[in-house]
Amino acid sequence: MTTTDELLAANERYAARFDKGGLLLPPARRVAIVTCMDARIDPAKALGLDEGDAHVIRNAGGRAQDALRSLVISQRLLGTREVVVLHHTDCGMLTFTDDELRDKVRHELGADASHIAFLPFKDLDESVRLDVAYLRASPLIPADVPIRGFVYDVRTGTVSEVSVEETAAA
Numbered sequence: 405m406t407t408t409d410e411l412l413a414a415n416e417r418y419a420a421r422f423d424k425g426g427l428l429l430p431p432a433r434r435v436a437i438v439t440c441m442d443a444r445i446d447p448a449k450a451l452g453l454d455e456g457d458a459h460v461i462r463n464a465g466g467r468a469q470d471a472l473r474s475l476v477i478s479q480r481l482l483g484t485r486e487v488v489v490l491h492h493t494d495c496g497m498l499t500f501t502d503d504e505l506r507d508k509v510r511h512e513l514g515a516d517a518s519h520i521a522f523l524p525f526k527d528l529d530e531s532v533r534l535d536v537a538y539l540r541a542s543p544l545i546p547a548d549v550p551i552r553g554f555v556y557d558v559r560t561g562t563v564s565e566v567s568v569e570e571t572a573a574a
């Protein structure tokens with residue numbers, strides 16, 4: 405029995421008591437959250453979200469560059485108008501460099517990953533600031549969309565805002 409089989413068994417129990425079939429497609433709270441795929445983060449529990457409330461866009465590190473495609477769809481087609489960037493302590497992205505991972509791929513798979521930017525980072529707060537700045541600067545994200553950045557502490561469950569220097573708004 406694979407883990408996938410276990411998931412399917414769990415879904416049978418879930419679907420048997422499912423009662424959220426009437427939710428609308430656009431997120432009710434009009435927010436998109438960009439966060440890491442880290443298994444220790446449950447955005448719904450940590451941020452008080454119910455089904456239908458928000459878009460949660462997850463990738464390794466919660467990197468904005470990787471999420472831009474989804475954010476444009478979220479905002480232009482599905483009505484979200486606020487963005488939360490949420491990185492976290494003890495992130496795997498702090499543990500490697502692009503060259504190290506490319507070497508590992510080459511050695512273990514015999515494959516070339518030189519065209520992939522894995523987007524690791526060395527400084528957690530700085531990665532949040534960079535991602536907020538990236539979205540702020542993007543012509544694909546309207547200037548009046550609130551974008552705030554945070555760090556989730558995997559040991560305490562707390563979320564702390566990362567102060568981002570004001571862009572030249574005036």
Ligand SMILES: [Zn+2]
Nearest residue numbers: 440442495496
């Ligand atoms: Zn992470």
